[in-house]
Amino acid sequence: MATPFSPPLYMQRYQFVIDYVKTYRPKKVIDFGCAECCLLKKLKFHRNGVQLLVGVDINSVVLLKRMHTLAPLISDYLQPSDGPLTIELYQGSVTEREPCTRGFDLVTCVELIEHLELVEVASFSEVVFGYMAPGAVIVSTPNAEFNPLLPGLRGFRNHDHKFEWTRAEFQTWAHQVCRDYGYSVQFTGVGEAAVHWRAVGFCTQIAVFQRNFHETMSNAKRMEPSVYKLIYKVVYPSLSDNNIYQRTLVNEVLYEAQHLRQEWFRRMNMGSNNNAHFCAPPLMDVLQHGVEGGTRDWRPVYQQGGTICVPLTCVWSSPRVRALCGSVQRLREELLVDSRVRMSPDGAVLNLPAEEEEEEEKVVVEEEEEDVKAVSAVANNVEEDWDGELGS
Numbered sequence: 312m313a314t315p316f317s318p319p320l321y322m323q324r325y326q327f328v329i330d331y332v333k334t335y336r337p338k339k340v341i342d343f344g345c346a347e348c349c350l351l352k353k354l355k356f357h358r359n360g361v362q363l364l365v366g367v368d369i370n371s372v373v374l375l376k377r378m379h380t381l382a383p384l385i386s387d388y389l390q391p392s393d394g395p396l397t398i399e400l401y402q403g404s405v406t407e408r409e410p411c412t413r414g415f416d417l418v419t420c421v422e423l424i425e426h427l428e429l430v431e432v433a434s435f436s437e438v439v440f441g442y443m444a445p446g447a448v449i450v451s452t453p454n455a456e457f458n459p460l461l462p463g464l465r466g467f468r469n470h471d472h473k474f475e476w477t478r479a480e481f482q483t484w485a486h487q488v489c490r491d492y493g494y495s496v497q498f499t500g501v502g503e504a505a506v507h508w509r510a511v512g513f514c515t516q517i518a519v520f521q522r523n524f525h526e527t528m529s530n531a532k533r534m535e536p537s538v539y540k541l542i543y544k545v546v547y548p549s550l551s552d553n554n555i556y557q558r559t560l561v562n563e564v565l566y567e568a569q570h571l572r573q574e575w576f577r578r579m580n581m582g583s584n585n586n587a588h589f590c591a592p593p594l595m596d597v598l599q600h601g602v603e604g605g606t607r608d609w610r611p612v613y614q615q616g617g618t619i620c621v622p623l624t625c626v627w628s629s630p631r632v633r634a635l636c637g638s639v640q641r642l643r644e645e646l647l648v649d650s651r652v653r654m655s656p657d658g659a660v661l662n663l664p665a666e667e668e669e670e671e672e673k674v675v676v677e678e679e680e681e682d683v684k685a686v687s688a689v690a691n692n693v694e695e696d697w698d699g700e701l702g703s
Contacts, residue, residue, distance in 0.1 A: 315462075316502050316514070323501035324421050324451055324515055325350050329357050331449060331519070336360040337416030341445075343367050343405040344423035348377045355381060355398060355547075364398045365412075371402040371542060378543035388548050391555050396547040403539030406434040408442050410534035415445040422515070425452050425472045432484070440492035440520070448494070448520040450485075451501075454478060457514045460504055478512050485518045494520040550635070560635045561649050564642075567629040568621045568661045575612045575619060614665060621661040 316323065328350060332340065336359055342350050345366030354364055368374055381398050403409055405423065418439055427435055439448060453468050455475040461468070467475050476484070478498075485496045500513025550556045613620050623646075626632055627639050636642040643658040653662040 320502045320514060321349070324517075325353050327451075327499075327501055327517060328419055328421065328449060329353055329359075331447075332361065332417070333357065333359045335417075335447070337446065339363040339365075339415045340417045340419065341365040341367065341412060341415045342419045342421070343439075344420060344426070345400070346370070346373055346377075348374075348381055348400070350419065350421060351398065352380055355396065358392065358394075358396065360394065362395050362397070363415075364396065365415075366398075366400045367403050367405065367412075367539065368400075369402065369404050371540070374400050374402060374542045381543070382545055383547050391548040391550050391552075391559055393550050395549045395551045398543075398545050398547070399541065400543040401536065401539035402542055406431050406438055407538050408438055409536060409538040411536045411539065412443050414533065415443065416447065418443065418445045418448045420448070420450045422451055422453070424450060425467075425469075425475055428473050436484075436488050436491070440488050440494060444492070444522065446522050449517065450520070451515050451517045452476060452481060454481075454500065454512050454514060454516040456511045457502070457504065460508055460511065461514075476516075478516055481516055481518065485520070488520070493523045495523055496520050556635070557645065557649065560632070560642075560645055561651055563629065563631050563635060564626055564646060564652065564661070567626045567632060568663060571612050571621050571625055572619045572663050575614075617665045619663045619665050620655075621663060623659055623661065626661065 318326070332354060338360060340354060340361050340363070342354075342365070345351055345368050348366055351364055351366045354361060366374070378400050381400070401409075405420070406427070420439070424432065424435060439445075453472070453475045455477045458464055458468065458475070482498060485498070488494060489496050497519050498516065499519070500516045502514030503509065504511055504514070548555050550559060612622070612625060623639060623643060627642060632642065636645065646652045646654060646661075647658050654660065655662065
């Protein structure tokens with residue numbers, strides 16, 4: 312039976328969290344009940360300033376099965392992001408106090424609370440809002456008032472649900488949390504009913520909690536896990552790592568210099584420039600992005616014996632190079648200390664061989680390709696339980 316929601320309800324829930332992260336840009340996010348890591352995968356793709364992404368679930372088997380879908384792709388190494396990102400997965404319960412979960416900007420509990428026993432809800436509230444005390448918490452849960460509109464549903468939406476709250480019950484719990492732990496709350500949801508049934512509210516009800524005071528522990532040193540079990544950890548390549556930054560910058564510079572060199576050869580072969588001088592950037596681009604705003608040091612690409620000389624000012628015209636390096640002076644300093652770059656003694660010119668070099672044979676790493684294909688093929692193939700279990 313097809314879902315009555317478009318996009319599917321689980322996608323709307325994830326998109327709600329993504330939109331929140333995009334708006335408020337928390338640096339540290341922890342998702343309880345992460346299960347198959349679907350939300351984590353979406354957040355690591357959108358990123359939006361997130362530096363630490365943590366998933367916690369009681370089921371280690373599911374985490375072990377899905378953890379590799381969070382691994383960096385080859386593209387993450389070819390084009391490292393500007394900011395750092397670390398992803399961690401833990402086996403643990405949201406009702407347990409774990410020191411390493413403190414100091415987060417955002418906690419998400421998407422369709423989690425209804426899987427707890429009612430007697431555990433108080434522990435959940437105390438741990439998340441009292442002990443962890445994050446800046447914000449997003450809690451989503453089924454709206455029991457909507458259930459009669461779901462075709463063929465009898466009882467709860469999932470066999471593991473211990474309860475399903477009405478809007479009044481959910482809001483009563485949320486307001487008590489605010490009084491006990493110093494938060495304010497707003498209510499919304501996803502999955503609207505048809506117009507004549509709108510009075511029942513959203514299919515999924517959502518509470519967004521914001522802490523009333525602004526004291527933060529997000530910059531405090533993280534504690535090592537003492538209760539949870541670390542299942543997986545990966546640090547993504549980023550330009551905040553000096554070694555990765557240096558390698559990326561040099562690669563971009565060499566790519567741009569080789570492009571200018573090839574263009575110089577092309578023009579020479581066409582016979583369109585008999586004096587063997589060429590510089591790819593248009594004059595207006597050079598005027599705008601010359602050496603620290605000036606053009607007095609600008610020179611074209613030229614040949615000197617067996618060397619093609621590419622002035623640094625020509626390379627500096629590349630938007631990617633400018634984005635990586637704030638000034639020509641810094642660019643020169645970075646390149647002078649790198650053994651892969653041949654430069655003139657004053658650092659004003661990059662020296663490339665004039666001879667056409669044979670193209671290096673491409674090395675295909677089959678294992679890496681298979682990993683990328685496997686990761687790319689993983690889809691968020693999640694359905695509501697009631698949707699799959701309904702008879703014809």
